[in-house]
Structure formats: structure tokens, C-alpha cells
Amino acid sequence: MWSTFVMTLKANLRNRQALFWLIVFPLALATLFNGMLGDLAKGYEVRALPLAVVEDANWDQAPGAQAFIGAMSGQATASGQAAESGNAAESEQDATEYATVERLVDATPAESIDGARAALADGSAKGYLRVDGDGRIALALSPSAAEAMGGISPTDTNGAVAVAVLNSMIGLYNRTDATVRDLLAAHPEAASSQAFWSSVGNTAGAAREVSLTNVKPDMTARYFYALLGMACLMAMGYAISAVTYAQANLSPLGIRRTVAPLGRGRQLLAGFLAGWLCSGVSLTIALAYIRYVCDVPLGGREPAAVAAVAVASFMACALGTMIGAIPRLRHSVKVGLTSAIPCALSLFSGLYGQFAMDLSDWIARHAPVLALINPAQQVTNLFYDILYYDSYRPFIGTCGVLLAMSAVFLAAGAAMLKEQRYEHL
Structure with a gap:
């Protein structure tokens, strides 16, 4: 299992497409946001x-x-x-x-x-x-x-x-x-x-300046948090590859792994852990850039933000496991979903400008269930909970929602993988 974990980790590090979407793309987009919105709060x-x-x-x-x-x-x-x-x-x-x-x-x-x-x-x-x-x-x-x-x-x-x-x-x-x-x-x-x-x-003198939030609100923070939500969902590409390469009907590597002495469960666990580690480190790099280069506040709760990245990347890998386990779906199609799904869900978390922000607020007020089941929105909420609430209770609640999503995704993926059988290799 350790050898499989190490080899999967090396394969992930050689995956230039995944590294681009998880590191280069968030940094480039964060730089763009910083240039466009940097003076918004001064207004x-x-x-x-x-x-x-x-x-x-x-x-x-x-x-x-x-x-x-x-x-x-x-x-x-x-x-x-x-x-x-x-x-x-x-x-x-x-x-x-x-x-x-x-x-x-x-x-x-x-x-x-x-x-x-x-x-x-x-x-x-x-x-x-x-x-x-x-x-x-x-x-x-x-x-x-x-x-x-x-x-x-x-x-x-x-x-x-x-x-x-x-x-x-x-x-x-x-x-x-x-x-x-x-x-x-x-x-x-x-x-x-x-x-x-x-x-x-x-x-x-009865009027006093008071703060209703943990720190002073930042006009641009919401865009960067939505960006982190989108980048997090793109991390599911690692888990999709790990599951796909363990299926005999989708790749030659899957054939060899199927007849290997190491059981499928351990192979999938090693691939999942390697993907979680890579995605967590990549998102932490993006978080550090947003916090210290773009100067987007986290309310002095940087350790909690790192924990948020760990929970969010775990959920993304669980979602990738479920998508990777879908039978009779080519690997190229599954990889395409790693971009299509985050881009679609980020529309409802407010990434694409004021219209998207208004739409996200409208959904939160009038259809909260839709906001609850949107992974991108929940990842965005993680950082909002850290920044604006005095208590960690909302943050813990959002973590619970994401972990519940992860459990559902993993259960669905395990059920689909369990039913897969091959007549011949």
C-alpha cells in the first residue's frame, strides 16, 4: 500500500494539467482580482x-x-x-x-x-x-x-x-x-x-462605534473565497485519476492493478490519500498567496483556514471518487467534469461578478436548501465563518456539512465500485 501511495503521489506531481488548475490558475486569477478590486474598499x-x-x-x-x-x-x-x-x-x-x-x-x-x-x-x-x-x-x-x-x-x-x-x-x-x-x-x-x-x-455621546463582525468587513474578500471554492472542486481530478486507473476496463494500468496481489480497497485508499495530500498542499499554497500577497484578511485565524482547506480538499477527493467510479464513462469525459462542475457551481457561489453575488444571496434567502447542497458555496462559507463570526460554531457546522457530503460521495462511489465485474481482462 505504501508503494502504491508513493507512486500515485509521484504521478500526481507529474500531472501538469492538474497542477495548473490547482496552483497556477488560482494564483493568476487571484492576481487579476487583486488588480481589479484592490481599490474597491477605499471607495x-x-x-x-x-x-x-x-x-x-x-x-x-x-x-x-x-x-x-x-x-x-x-x-x-x-x-x-x-x-x-x-x-x-x-x-x-x-x-x-x-x-x-x-x-x-x-x-x-x-x-x-x-x-x-x-x-x-x-x-x-x-x-x-x-x-x-x-x-x-x-x-x-x-x-x-x-x-x-x-x-x-x-x-x-x-x-x-x-x-x-x-x-x-x-x-x-x-x-x-x-x-x-x-x-x-x-x-x-x-x-x-x-x-x-x-x-x-x-x-x-450615547452613540458608540461597534463591530457586528469578528473583523472589519472587506469588500473584495468574497470574490477570493469563491475562487477558493472553485479551486477546491477542481482538486477532485486527482481522485478521479486514482479510481480510473484502478479499473481494468478503462486503462492498461487498471488491468495490471486488477491482477496485482494488493486488494482494490487498499489501492483506492492509497490513491485517495495521495490525492488528498496533493490537493491540500496545492490549495494551501493558493490560500497563502491570497492571504499574504493579495492581503485578503482571515480575521487572524490562519490555522483555522488551513483546517478549512483540509476539510474542503477531503470533500473534493470524495466527490472525485464518486465521479471516477461511474461505470462506462471514459476517463477523458470524467476529467472534463473536473472543470465543468466547478465552473457551473461557482456561478451560484458568487464568483462571476455582482450578478453572481446577487444570485447567490437570492438563493441563500429564498432557496437555502440549494445553497446547502452546493459544495462550492459551502467551501466559500467556510472562510466566511472564519472571518466574520466571533464564535467557531458556524465554522464547525459548515465543516460538518462538508464531511456529510464526503460521506455520501464516498458511499456512492464504493457502491458503484463494488458492483463492477469483468468477464475478461
């Missing part, structure tokens, strides 16, 4: 938005708004400045701790609204901020900027994200300012209470 980063700031009479009467916009522009302001002013909007400074706010605004001063609109016209600003008579802040965008940021497919994704964040913070400022003014109008004595201003600050 969703928050960057400072060039805005004009109307510094008129209303602006001079609103020190809280000045401190707020100054903080959004990256200007650190002492936390006690507003308290000394005695203005009702002073609570905003204590509430937001401006020195730690990320820079959202690239401010350009303007003496009036007409000056701000002139900045919009010459393209130096995409909008402007102004303060009304009640001390509330308003944001206005130029028509061209609003169209670029607010369309169905916005061309200025960074600006759209910045506007969404800035609009949310301005809304918080205005609501808190209005609430404080109403409370002070009804209870003027509260202005002298430190506890009151502290409670306002705690309310305004």
Missing part, C-alpha cells in the same frame, strides 16, 4: 469633504456651532470654552469631546451665503455649512455633488459616506441643542447645575 473610506463655512452674524452668535464645525475640521478645542460663554449651545462641546473626532470637513471660510455659492460654482467646495438664527447647523450640497453622491450608482462613494456621517452628526447636534434650549427655557436654574451639563454630554 468606502471616510474622507474629509471640502465645504464652505458661512461665517456671518449667526455664526458669531453660535460658539457651540463654531466648536462643533471646528472639531469636524480637525481643530482641537478646549472642553471648557463653551462653558465660559454661557450660551445654551455650550453643551455640544462637552457632549462630543471634539479633540477625538475624525476629520470630516475640509473647511473654507466664506463671509456670506453668496460667497459660499461662489465656492460651489468654481468647484473649490462641494457644499456649504451655515448656522440659522436659532443656532442650528444646516448642510447644503451643490447639484453636481448631490447627483454624484446620491445616485443609484454613485460615482463619488467617498463623498456619499462622508455626507452620511456628517449629516448624522449634525442631526445629533441640532436635536441636542433644541432639547437643551427647551429645558433651559422651562427650568432656568438647570444652567447652574454641573450634573445637568454632564447628563447632556452623556446623552449626546
Whole structure:
């Protein structure tokens, strides 16, 4: 059995076609993805938005708004400045701790609204901020900027994200300012209470940045994971060859192996283990390239990703064993299936662009059973489970699904091989 394992391993290493599909093809496609999608995530980063700031009479009467916009522009302001002013909007400074706010605004001063609109016209600003008579802040965008940021497919994704964040913070400022003014109008004595201003600050600071996933989501990771699912299924070619070359009616080598003293079961086991080893190593190389060269995250769980490759390659070899055991099917046809099946199933795991991604999501929502029985989708889910879930439970569940598939494939292959008989050799 050991000799058969070694000889099968050598034969697999000489199989240039299999090595191409398992090593060269994933690396080439991953490089292509990295070149095409490498800057996709940068389109969703928050960057400072060039805005004009109307510094008129209303602006001079609103020190809280000045401190707020100054903080959004990256200007650190002492936390006690507003308290000394005695203005009702002073609570905003204590509430937001401006020195730690990320820079959202690239401010350009303007003496009036007409000056701000002139900045919009010459393209130096995409909008402007102004303060009304009640001390509330308003944001206005130029028509061209609003169209670029607010369309169905916005061309200025960074600006759209910045506007969404800035609009949310301005809304918080205005609501808190209005609430404080109403409370002070009804209870003027509260202005002298430190506890009151502290409670306002705690309310305004109630929003906190939280992560709903194990790590920050990556916009391109899904394509690379789908690529690993496709490459994994192509690994079944090793098992197909191992089973085919053990059948007397498909190759001269199969005739010699049939009359050999080593039993068919041991021959098939040796071929299966050799194929599993080759496919596992090949996919690990592809995984390492994707992780460290293409910089696709795995959530700091690289050992679990290697275990995922082992489970996925085992399933692929089990599927190859079943296909290789199909009677009266030529070896060339079976080898062709090693490309046809992965390419077809990868359509439903999201490999072929946004349409395929939407189709995969639709199947997962409306026909989860189809997603469950799709090996390519389950291999893709393995890496999703590693990256996004805090617990290993979803990952273990997906491993269980793939091992169950493997058991079904191996049982079907063993049943077909057991029934094969030859009248003569």
C-alpha cells in the first residue's frame, strides 16, 4: 500500500494539467482580482469633504456651532470654552469631546451665503455649512455633488459616506441643542447645575462605534473565497485519476492493478490519500498567496483556514471518487467534469461578478436548501465563518456539512465500485 501511495503521489506531481488548475490558475486569477478590486474598499473610506463655512452674524452668535464645525475640521478645542460663554449651545462641546473626532470637513471660510455659492460654482467646495438664527447647523450640497453622491450608482462613494456621517452628526447636534434650549427655557436654574451639563454630554455621546463582525468587513474578500471554492472542486481530478486507473476496463494500468496481489480497497485508499495530500498542499499554497500577497484578511485565524482547506480538499477527493467510479464513462469525459462542475457551481457561489453575488444571496434567502447542497458555496462559507463570526460554531457546522457530503460521495462511489465485474481482462 505504501508503494502504491508513493507512486500515485509521484504521478500526481507529474500531472501538469492538474497542477495548473490547482496552483497556477488560482494564483493568476487571484492576481487579476487583486488588480481589479484592490481599490474597491477605499471607495468606502471616510474622507474629509471640502465645504464652505458661512461665517456671518449667526455664526458669531453660535460658539457651540463654531466648536462643533471646528472639531469636524480637525481643530482641537478646549472642553471648557463653551462653558465660559454661557450660551445654551455650550453643551455640544462637552457632549462630543471634539479633540477625538475624525476629520470630516475640509473647511473654507466664506463671509456670506453668496460667497459660499461662489465656492460651489468654481468647484473649490462641494457644499456649504451655515448656522440659522436659532443656532442650528444646516448642510447644503451643490447639484453636481448631490447627483454624484446620491445616485443609484454613485460615482463619488467617498463623498456619499462622508455626507452620511456628517449629516448624522449634525442631526445629533441640532436635536441636542433644541432639547437643551427647551429645558433651559422651562427650568432656568438647570444652567447652574454641573450634573445637568454632564447628563447632556452623556446623552449626546450615547452613540458608540461597534463591530457586528469578528473583523472589519472587506469588500473584495468574497470574490477570493469563491475562487477558493472553485479551486477546491477542481482538486477532485486527482481522485478521479486514482479510481480510473484502478479499473481494468478503462486503462492498461487498471488491468495490471486488477491482477496485482494488493486488494482494490487498499489501492483506492492509497490513491485517495495521495490525492488528498496533493490537493491540500496545492490549495494551501493558493490560500497563502491570497492571504499574504493579495492581503485578503482571515480575521487572524490562519490555522483555522488551513483546517478549512483540509476539510474542503477531503470533500473534493470524495466527490472525485464518486465521479471516477461511474461505470462506462471514459476517463477523458470524467476529467472534463473536473472543470465543468466547478465552473457551473461557482456561478451560484458568487464568483462571476455582482450578478453572481446577487444570485447567490437570492438563493441563500429564498432557496437555502440549494445553497446547502452546493459544495462550492459551502467551501466559500467556510472562510466566511472564519472571518466574520466571533464564535467557531458556524465554522464547525459548515465543516460538518462538508464531511456529510464526503460521506455520501464516498458511499456512492464504493457502491458503484463494488458492483463492477469483468468477464475478461
